Amino acid sequence: xxxxxxxxxxxxxxxxxxxxxxxxxxxxxxxxxxxxxxxxxxxxxxxxxxxxxxxxxxxxxxxxxxxxxxxxxxxxxxxxxxxxxxxxxxxxxxxxxxxxxxxxxxxxxxxxxxxxxxxxxxxxxxxxxxxxxxxxxxxxxxxxxxxxxxxxxxxxxxxxxxxxxxxxxxxxxxxxxxxxxxxxxxxxxxxxxxxxxxxxxxxxxxxxxxxxxxxxxxxxxxxxxxxxxxxxxxxxxxxxxxxxxxxxxxxxxxxxxxxxxxxxxxxxxxxxxxxxxxxxxxxxxxxxxxxxxxxxxxxxxxxxxxxxxxxxxxxxxxxxxxxxxxxxxxxxxxxxxxxxxxxxxxxxxxxxxxxxxxxxxxxxxxxxxxxxxxxxxxxxxxxxxxxxxxxxxxxxxxxxxxxxxxxxxxxxxxxxxxxxxxxxxxxxxxxxxxxxxxxxxxxxxxxxxxxxxxxxxxxxxxxxxxxxxxxxxxxxxxxxxxx
RNA sequence: UCCCCUUUAGCUCAGUUGGUUAGAGCAUCUGACUGUUAAUCAGAGGGUCGUUGGUUCAAGUCCAACAGGGGGAGCCA
Numbered sequence: 001x002x003x004x005x006x007x008x009x010x011x012x013x014x015x016x017x018x019x020x021x022x023x024x025x026x027x028x029x030x031x032x033x034x035x036x037x038x039x040x041x042x043x044x045x046x047x048x049x050x051x052x053x054x055x056x057x058x059x060x061x062x063x064x065x066x067x068x069x070x071x072x073x074x075x076x077x078x079x080x081x082x083x084x085x086x087x088x089x090x091x092x093x094x095x096x097x098x099x100x101x102x103x104x105x106x107x108x109x110x111x112x113x114x115x116x117x118x119x120x121x122x123x124x125x126x127x128x129x130x131x132x133x134x135x136x137x138x139x140x141x142x143x144x145x146x147x148x149x150x151x152x153x154x155x156x157x158x159x160x161x162x163x164x165x166x167x168x169x170x171x172x173x174x175x176x177x178x179x180x181x182x183x184x185x186x187x188x189x190x191x192x193x194x195x196x197x198x199x200x201x202x203x204x205x206x207x208x209x210x211x212x213x214x215x216x217x218x219x220x221x222x223x224x225x226x227x228x229x230x231x232x233x234x235x236x237x238x239x240x241x242x243x244x245x246x247x248x249x250x251x252x253x254x255x256x257x258x259x260x261x262x263x264x265x266x267x268x269x270x271x272x273x274x275x276x277x278x279x280x281x282x283x284x285x286x287x288x289x290x291x292x293x294x295x296x297x298x299x300x301x302x303x304x305x306x307x308x309x310x311x312x313x314x315x316x317x318x319x320x321x322x323x324x325x326x327x328x329x330x331x332x333x334x335x336x337x338x339x340x341x342x343x344x345x346x347x348x349x350x351x352x353x354x355x356x357x358x359x360x361x362x363x364x365x366x367x368x369x370x371x372x373x374x375x376x377x378x379x380x381x382x383x384x385x386x387x388x389x390x391x392x393x394x395x396x397x398x399x400x401x402x403x404x405x406x407x408x409x410x411x412x413x414x415x416x417x418x419x420x421x422x423x424x425x426x427x428x429x430x431x432x433x434x435x436x437x438x439x440x441x442x443x444x445x446x447x448x449x450x451x452x453x454x455x456x457x458x459x460x461x462x463x464x465x466x467x468x469x470x471x472x473x474x475x476x477x478x479x480x481x482x483x
Numbered sequence: 484u485c486c487c488c489u490u491u492a493g494c495u496c497a498g499u500u501g502g503u504u505a506g507a508g509c510a511u512c513u514g515a516c517u518g519u520u521a522a523u524c525a526g527a528g529g530g531u532c533g534u535u536g537g538u539u540c541a542a543g544u545c546c547a548a549c550a551g552g553g554g555g556a557g558c559c560a
Contacts, residue, residue, distance in 0.1 A: 028521095029520085029521065029522090031518095031519045031520065031521090031522050032516085032517055032518075032519040032520095032522055032523085033516095033517070033519095034517065034518075034519070035518075035519050035520075035522085037520080037521095048519090048520085050518085050519095053517070066510095079518090080518055081518055081519065081520070082518095082519095082520080083519085083520045084520085087518095101510085101511065101512090102493085102510095102511055102512080103493085104493095105493065105494080106494095107493080107494065107509075107510050107511090107521085108509095108510085108521045109494075109495085109509060109510075109521055110494095110495085110521085111494065111495085112494085112495075114552060114553065115494070115495090117552090118552090169558070169559065170558085210560090231560080233558085233559075233560085235557095235558055235559075236484055236558085237484095237557085237558060237559075238484085239554095239555085239556085239557090239558095239559095240553095240554080240555095241559085241560085242558080242559070242560085243560090246560070247560095248560060249560095344556090355556085355557090356556080356557090357556090405559090405560090406559070406560065407560070408560075409559075409560060452560060453560070454559085454560030455560085456560080457560060458560095467553095479551090
């Protein structure tokens with residue numbers, strides 16, 4: 001019986017010719033004791049249900065409150081009012097679930113994003129979050145489509161990992177060892193350290209911070225793989241662009257160098273934007289409007305130069321700017337911004353790590369478009385990145401997006417066993433723990449490369465949401481895991 | 484973790500140099516109206532001023548600590 005309903009998005013695309021249909025959804029507002037704005041989540045547009053005067057009991061009408069769920073049947077006719085092309089003249093209204101108006105926290109008015117974060121379980125029922133999460137869904141779908149169409153194998157890398165050598169950040173421990181206040185039940189070695197042999201896996205384990213190392217195992221068999229799954233970082237990060245639990249896409253390609261890698265990343269990002277623009281135009285236009293309304297409250301110099309749609313269009317039609325770390329340092333050094341000493345962190349010269357103000361200057365002020373920075377000094381990058389011929393830089397790449405910062409981090413991997421071992425020794429990475437990783441270099445090693453794209457940062461970029469906590473359903477951040 | 488800002492009704496916010504009974508809009512409730520568009524009109528209810536301590540004759544207002552939220556930085560995707 002329930003599958004007889006028509007979704008409001010589909011209905012609104014039809015012409016009103018008196019057809020009798022059934023819809024189900026939640027009440028957004030009930031105006032004039034007669035007009036129900038009904039929403040079923042398929043689109044932000046509501047169906048106006050008209051409850052003709054005198055046709056329904058007062059007792060029933062009283063129960064039509066904000067967010068009550070209804071099953072409504074009636075004829076679809078051209079609207080007599082101005083705001084919509086069709087009305088449903090209700091012949092039957094059934095209340096599926098009441099919603100106590102005195103207790104329901106959402107009102108038909110603008111709410112702050114901060115307040116909505118505190119009621120994250122209900123915020124999907126707002127237009128903003130409806131749009132954000134429909135776009136998020138589309139992007140997730142497009143990721144699989146992009147890689148599937150290219151013949152990549154979708155690989156599920158483990159969530160629980162025994163290696164703590166990945167070096168990508170602090171990890172969450174996974175254990176079944178007893179935890180009591182005095183630690184009396186915790187198994188100990190003779191020297192007092194915790195005996196992990198007694199733990200579930202017989203060793204210390206953690207939540208993954210990256211699927212890359214396992215991804216490389218797949219790439220050196222299937223040729224091209226990608227992962228798309230949750231990732232965990234136990235960093236005490238309190239920013240609008242970090243989460244303790246987030247989703248990451250990590251393609252890994254054999255027979256691939258840094259340039260191929262950068263080409264793929266750029267194509268990938270553009271594909272995702274194009275997909276959302278083709279499939280979520282209505283939601284993006286709503287979000288663009290929201291963003292522009294929001295920015296009207298900011299001082300002139302803090303507003304974006306482009307609207308959301310223009311920005312996405314611009315990224316699609318322009319090549320990402322590609323330059324080396326060394327070139328970037330030169331640009332920063334020679335900039336008027338630097339000469340006027342406007343950087344908080346001084347440009348000390350080659351070898352320094354770029355601060356986010358430097359990255360933002362390059363992306364938002366100098367080039368005004370996404371930038372692919374390559375070939376960083378080896379000393380500031382990870383052990384697995386391929387050492388360049390100059391002996392001092394590695395084949396790394398970061399893609400920096402306006403307003404978001406680093407959206408992609410990747411590299412060509414060090415496929416030469418001796419060079420990899422040297423590098424691990426230098427950086428105190430225990431090669432023996434990663435024996436399985438080293439085996440790819442021992443048996444048929446091959447030039448290969450890959451990158452990680454932060455999914456939530458991508459969703460932020462496409463939706464224009466400025467806080468990463470507003471593009472994931474239930475954000476996990478330090479001191480916060482309510483829902 | 485560091486720096487800055489902030490916390491007053493369900494929500495968004497006023498609240499003067501410390502001084503009677505802490506206000507507004509929206510929401511809610513009651514009634515009216517009935518082709519409305521965040522409906523409108525009239526009325527009503529609704530507050531431990533984040534928590535604890537201090538200064539003072541007197542604290543929403545000043546001070547301190549703690550907690551929550553926001554912005555920026557670091558770590559990174």
